[in-house]
Amino acid sequence: MTLLKLENITKRFGGLIAVDDISLEIETGELIGIVGPNGSGKTTLYNVISGVYPPEEGRVIFEGRNITKLPAHRRAPMGIGRTFQIPRPFSSATVRENVAIGALFGTLSGKVSVDESLAIADHYLDLIGLQAQKDKTAGGLTPTDKKLMEISRALAMKPKLLLMDEAMAGMHPKDLDDMVNFLKKVAEEENIAIVAMVEHIMRAVTGFADRVMVMHRGAKLIDAPTAEALSDPRVVDVYLGRPSEVKHVEG
């Protein structure tokens, strides 16, 4: 079943075209990587999907419903969760309260009590391995722990679609592999479609995504199964400039 459908999305900031005529379909439970160099429009695309701002052209359709004009706070409970490139914790609140906020406001029923939301928070913090930090204020966490907290906060929203913005940047390769495995497991258990956005850590994409969309200067360069997309000469060109270096890097 199609979960999210983007139809010819264009977003401009003044004269700058940040997202240029992008169409994309995401199925329920699918794992997708969005790859592109810095400034290629990935975050803007996320902002359009999560409702931070509307696109100038095109439609965003979620579970068959046109949500192009819906404000962000009404999209989240429908099942669109997200993490940020630079983590945005609610710093003065504890880690547990941060995750509870996701459960309190981000779930569809809207009938989660404060106590229930704290219980949900405990569950996801256990799952991701942050239970020891749960009573600390979120502002005092290490950058990696902040990312983990954001992921549990997004998961506590019971999303159907989880947009992850560079969640794996700056991680140790070992942690990164653990994270990829964790995400795959959660996605399967809770039937979440995960879109992971990656600037240059291909290890995260190859291990994680079934399908990759490569963006370049706001436009879609290619949308194909992972191996095929990453070895496409145009993609290599965007990243490395010269096709002859491909084999060297990939090997």
Next chain:
Amino acid sequence: MRFFYSSLLDFWEESEIKISKYYPLIPVYAAYLVLFLVGFTVPGMWQLMALLAFYCALGQSWNIFMGMTGYVDFGYVTFIALGTYGMALGITIFYQSGLGIGIIFIGLFLALFLSTLSALLEAGIALRLRGAYFAIACIAINEGLRHLIEGTRVWGGSEGMIFWQELVEAFGRETTIQLTTFWVDLAVLIIAAIAALITIIFMRGKIGYALTAVREDEDAAKVMGINTMKYKTIAFVVSGWLGASVGALAWGLKLTHVFPPDVFVIHYTVECIVVVLLGGAGTLLGPVVGGLIYGLSKYWLAVILPGFQLLIFAPIVIIIIVAFPEGIIGLLKRKAKGTRFEKYIM
């Protein structure tokens, strides 16, 4: 029987958990009780107690919006002023109606009504703005309202309203004196207690979580599914109600007059800010501690060094705010973490 006993025990434990959420009210109410008892029993102390109750009530009312959302409303005095006008209107319109003490409740109701109108208007205009823009928009609304009243000559225009005679006619001289020198001050203390109760209910509830998210990162809050405008407006209106009630009682009914240049004064907003920041913004006990310290120092400095109080007080405030940016209670809360006092301080 045994089952009955154990389920009774469960019920007790459960309700104890529920009650324990409200333990932080204990120090607040203890402070108010001491305030009342000292004022009531020690001769000559009642006026000081009234002043302290006024600052505690204002600080707590203001804290509900500013402390929880981080929005600094420099025009907060608008609510206090409108509350004063509400009381003045209630008394001058209805003093011959034979409703007795009811006209004071009509006055309070009008105070709440006017503050709600202005809060919703301000929410529509100013709450969409942030930071300095919000603060300045609120000042503009405050000044605008004052000039509107003076310019259009409604509600007595720049001459204001004086209603001592009306009160005497409605209640008689003795009762009016009783009312304006004792009951009004007690009522302000009760408003302070209600404000504390609302604060803790907000903090423990869904709205408290929403407002914390707004204060820390409003855009992230929206993406988490929080209708930020809704929760900000609720806190703004409720904070306005409490401010208007304080105005209606401590300025309206107590002074029995209202003049635009006396009530639409930003200075009082600044006092609110000082009280809240001294004690700790966004804490429950903070405005009480801040109100007591600020009120007491202002009172004593005026006695010891009349005319110099601001000169002395300003640097003290600056030092305290630089040394403990999270306020006295913020600091205390951090120190109390992990001790048995933790559950009483919020």
